[in-house]
Amino acid sequence: MIFQQALRRELSFTTGGVFLVLVTIMITTLVIRVLGFAANGAVSPEDTLVLIALATLGYMAVLLTVSLFVAVLIVLVRWYKDSEMIVWFASGLSITSLIGPILRFAAPLIVIIALLALFVWPWANRESTLISQRFQQRSDVAMVVAGQFKESAKAERVFFIEDLDVQKNEVKNIFATEMKNGRVSVAVASTGYMQNNADGGKSIVLHQGRRYEGLPAEPNFRILEFDDYTTDIRSKETLQPPPRDREKTVMELLDDPNPATLNPNRAELLWRVGLPLMALGLVLIAIPLAYVNPRLGNYTALFYAVLVYLIYSNLLNLTQNFVSQGKVSVFVGVWLIHLLAILMAIVLIRNRINPSLNWWRRQLPAWISK
Template sequence: MIYEKALRRELSYTTGGVFLVLITIMMTTLVIRILGYAATGSVSPKDVIILIMLAMIGYIAVILSVSIFIAIIFVLIRWHKDSEMVVWYASGLNLKMLYYPVLRFALPWLIVISAMSIFIWPWSNAKTTEISQKFKGRDEASMIVPGQFFESANSGRVFFVERINSISNEIQNVFVTDFRNQRLTVAMSESGYIENLPNGTKVVKIFNGRRYEGKPSEGDFKILEFKQYTVDIEKKAQSPIHLSSKESPTLELIENPSPIAKGELLWRIGLPLMALGLMLIAVPLAYVNPRRGNYIALLYAVFIYLIYSNLLNISQTLVSDAKESFTNLIWPLHVLAFLVAIVLVNHRLNPSIVWWKRQIPGGTKI
């Protein structure tokens, strides 16, 4: 049917436009947040692009749900305002028949949203955690930044290197202090390099410099000149990566009886169900009286989405805190959304009859 093809084509274009806008806003927010982490030393500046892309991939399911919801409302509002729905109704079609082209358009995207929520979301979170923990577990040589003072993990050693050749590992204008056993050692040199030993450890070797050794507040300092001075690099033990419920695969969550795992599983399953509920609500919600020509339905749509998503998060929290069971909260919210869609459709089909009578079989005759 020409109208169905036109509707699906317009829904595709509008969904793409809304998705681009939302993805741009989300990317801007993520760039600011992750650059802040890089500035404070929580993540490596080299990993910023990867972390942004992983975060974007994780949020695609949510952005797609919102994009399709808004696109359906935008397109149907325009069809009502431009009297295209008048032609639809004049052809013997009613509002319920709009669900066929809308759901036919949305079904592939619902499959994508389900796959992103169940499989891609935990994968992106796990990769993000892996990158962050590897950065935190790197050795001191990797933490040295040219032109900046670096304090070691045990707060007993400070490095300063003016320049580093990333290819040859040569360093220039080196300053190293080491405070142990109440004695301060300061070594300075114009050149040196970072050496990788066969056992996997690293050392900093500096040449033709001076070393000052003594105890603060006392005059027993020693000044020594050296041809070569070696500083051992402390290597952190790589701790095993422990995955939280957000990073765990869905199959592991199903087998895990803990409340936190069940709460995360409820959210992953609930996201595609929420997307379907929003699509069902969007069709009758987008009704606009052509004589009024307003977009009040968009305001209702914002409130419905906020209420729906917050209730889903509350359900997840209740299950995670073991205040409610998984089976008790997995279905009521989504059944309520489907009932709201039915009530709205019946209201649009018979707008002149009191809403509660339209829900009773034969109530239109009362």
């Protein structure tokens, strides 16, 4: 009982600490990435915090999987290094005695990982796509804001209005530039007004202004004065794009009748189901992998742990791609990698039970090895 309480307490603290560190690194990376998208005009600067929060929620299952794996390794490595495992082994416990308490600690987190992968992951991806699409498909009417330069979605139009009277539809000190047919057109006027068109759109009429066409260094550069100049404000219909595989709910993946998306849907479902199974396999592998000679006191186990995780996750992604391309059946891909991980954990555990025997004799049953 004391052994289990100490193990559970250290696993809880270590998992929480590792998770906070990984979340901090993830948020820092996302801030740089999303701000880069905002600077390039791909997303609205006003939506950056929401997009960062959605992306963090989407990757929460992966972060919990890594946190659980690393926490088990760190705790057991420290126990080996500080000779605490020797004390427990001398008390009659073996390495198999670690499996039950660690799995009982990991079971609730594995359930949370499954829920995050099955439900939160597609929802966060879908919401991020909708926010980005709404910004890309925003109408030019949204650009008309007094005192601000506003750029269109495709960066081909820029408006500036110093003053706007909504009740009278009057505007003052208007600046409008547009790229059309490879030529730059700039129109400026001191007064103007907004009007509704017959097709339901809107336009701005500029009074007593001047228009510049072309580039100043070119011979065809023109300066035109006008009494009235009308520039249309195109109202765009916001279209909701069809969901991608990573944005579909579990029921949408299962009920999609389109044969062309059958394999991609199965591959996406394989990845979501495989994530909690990978967490279980990594926890079992971490138990024997954490062995450290207390006399040496090194942390080579962490190096092997990184290698194991990279191989495991890449194999899962590779299987997902093969299933998506129809090269591997989903009924084979859903269990093969995880079965290999569990077999690897069993072999490593048996090797740690009696390391004095040859490695091939450790895999035999006790009555045969005698």
